[in-house]
Amino acid sequence: MLLEVQDLHVFYGKIEAIKGISFNVNEGEIVSLIGANGAGKTTTMRTISGVRPVAQGRILFEGQDITNMAPHDRVKLGICQAPEGRGIFPGMTVRENLDMGTYIRGYKSATKAADMEHVISLFPRLGERISQMGGTLSGGEQQMLAIGRALMSRPRLMLLDEPSMGLAPMLIAQIFSIVKQINSEGISVLMVEQNATQALKTAHRGYVLETGYVMKTGTGADLLVDPAVRAAYLGG
Amino acid sequence: MRDWLIYRTFWDLTVSGVALGLIYALVALGYTMVYGVLRLINFAHSEIFMVGTFGVLISLTQVFGINLFEDGEYPYRSGIVLVLILLGSTVAAMVVSGAGAVVLERTAYRPLRGAGDTFGAVVLAFLTGLIASFLFTDSMMTNLMIAAVITGPLAVVYVRIFRKGRQAPRLAFLISAIGASMAMAEAVATWGPDERVVYKTPRVLEKKVLFNFFGADVRIDYVIVAFGAILMMTALLLFVNRTRLGRGIRAVAQDAETARILGVNVNSVILVTFLLGGAMAGGAAMMFTLVYDQTRFNIGFLLGVKSFTAAVLGGIGNIKGALLGGIVLGLAENYGSSIFGGQWKDVIAFIVLLVVLMFRPTGILGESLGKARV
Numbered sequence: 001m002l003l004e005v006q007d008l009h010v011f012y013g014k015i016e017a018i019k020g021i022s023f024n025v026n027e028g029e030i031v032s033l034i035g036a037n038g039a040g041k042t043t044t045m046r047t048i049s050g051v052r053p054v055a056q057g058r059i060l061f062e063g064q065d066i067t068n069m070a071p072h073d074r075v076k077l078g079i080c081q082a083p084e085g086r087g088i089f090p091g092m093t094v095r096e097n098l099d100m101g102t103y104i105r106g107y108k109s110a111t112k113a114a115d116m117e118h119v120i121s122l123f124p125r126l127g128e129r130i131s132q133m134g135g136t137l138s139g140g141e142q143q144m145l146a147i148g149r150a151l152m153s154r155p156r157l158m159l160l161d162e163p164s165m166g167l168a169p170m171l172i173a174q175i176f177s178i179v180k181q182i183n184s185e186g187i188s189v190l191m192v193e194q195n196a197t198q199a200l201k202t203a204h205r206g207y208v209l210e211t212g213y214v215m216k217t218g219t220g221a222d223l224l225v226d227p228a229v230r231a232a233y234l235g236g
Numbered sequence: 237m238r239d240w241l242i243y244r245t246f247w248d249l250t251v252s253g254v255a256l257g258l259i260y261a262l263v264a265l266g267y268t269m270v271y272g273v274l275r276l277i278n279f280a281h282s283e284i285f286m287v288g289t290f291g292v293l294i295s296l297t298q299v300f301g302i303n304l305f306e307d308g309e310y311p312y313r314s315g316i317v318l319v320l321i322l323l324g325s326t327v328a329a330m331v332v333s334g335a336g337a338v339v340l341e342r343t344a345y346r347p348l349r350g351a352g353d354t355f356g357a358v359v360l361a362f363l364t365g366l367i368a369s370f371l372f373t374d375s376m377m378t379n380l381m382i383a384a385v386i387t388g389p390l391a392v393v394y395v396r397i398f399r400k401g402r403q404a405p406r407l408a409f410l411i412s413a414i415g416a417s418m419a420m421a422e423a424v425a426t427w428g429p430d431e432r433v434v435y436k437t438p439r440v441l442e443k444k445v446l447f448n449f450f451g452a453d454v455r456i457d458y459v460i461v462a463f464g465a466i467l468m469m470t471a472l473l474l475f476v477n478r479t480r481l482g483r484g485i486r487a488v489a490q491d492a493e494t495a496r497i498l499g500v501n502v503n504s505v506i507l508v509t510f511l512l513g514g515a516m517a518g519g520a521a522m523m524f525t526l527v528y529d530q531t532r533f534n535i536g537f538l539l540g541v542k543s544f545t546a547a548v549l550g551g552i553g554n555i556k557g558a559l560l561g562g563i564v565l566g567l568a569e570n571y572g573s574s575i576f577g578g579q580w581k582d583v584i585a586f587i588v589l590l591v592v593l594m595f596r597p598t599g600i601l602g603e604s605l606g607k608a609r610v
Binding site for chain 2: 046049050051053070071072075076080081083087089090091092096099100101103104106149150153
């Protein structure tokens, strides 16, 4: 098992945002967490990256306990995230943003040029915009940049927080097909989505979160046809 | 009559105003960079500058063994000896200020961020013990021993108070800054045989007039200030834009949480920021003593306030803004004091700030450490 989350509790101030959830991601899988606003999806992702402290429970990566590990050490292990809202550095160029993905491997990493070529082959638009400031990109381009930047760190597990948020339908389809392609290259993906239909179609397995709990779990295909899930998240 | 006076001294005022402004600018960099990464006004930065001037004083008198006067004359040096002395005292000031800034961050700020750091707790415990022991006896040796004994148990208490994940409220950082500032100034004030005295620094550089600029005398110390300041700022900009840690600084300034997610160790970035800001203040301290030949325990206060003003004037968080703000402030002070009289000097500095902020609330160049580019 690549990632295992056991009975995770996370607080935001005095409010318990995550009330004991457990889930896992196997090597080579795409797993989707779906749920409405306030279900605790983004908090879960930030906790896995290590920027939210865990109140109770454990997070294991390849069997190693990383519950209290510093965020930068988790990136070294191979966990990288394209965060909610994309987190593009507005005052850096596209190239500098991509460079930030290689931060843990050192500024003059030998494989950087090859990695950057690979990312640009996935997202040719980023190649065209390489010297432009991150803040001047469109929403879709920023999302590509966020995913590309996470790829630059050569992750084992890629965390994607709402990759389709605010994008036009055509771009959404493109982003999800890229996710599949990244996965076919051997990178496991944990994805959080409000666009449940697309997320479940893309994923091998899914978990339905509701206000801090795991309500349901199953394969992507099973959840897509589940009546309760359909009623709540897929518009009937 | 007055108009004639202004005309005649205009270029003189410009030359000395730019030199003063560059010193403000170097100190302003420390305020601006720390604000950029922490969104914190480091009010103790003025004392980081102040300890730098004492670094110069000690290196000149103790390391190089230069007296204030030699046979009733200034101890002028020349040639390679002079260059070595100037470089040596610059390095001393930068090391003292840089180390001061690093210790300041680890004792006064990092414990409050909930980083779960034992170093800060131990140093704080030792300092608490040292200060408390002075209430009972004045013997330094006895006090050090008392402090050493107290450190252990007190450090345990501090480690519990500053435990991991316990973030202090914003106001606590400000109070900690003011406390650290007072502690540093008072520690220097009570240091040495004469309390609260003005220390003269040996004048090793003969302040010859190098050339004329529209009738204004340009002295060699002004030229050194200008070259030194520009050299240091260029080096800083290159570091911020061209190195990995520099890019880490920009990333934390633009979006600290995303920077962490991508593997930036925020605590080490903050430490480097304090170190760089401290080194710049150290350089400024060297230039200050070069021009004014003196220092005092409270020398940082007004200069610190002015440099902070320069940082806000140019746009806080903006490296080039610090340069621009410093020069504007230095010139405004000089012109203003010539027109209205020297007693108005400080008033004019703050009026300029008020007027600029009325029309451009984010400063002349706007806020943005992240956007700093060569």
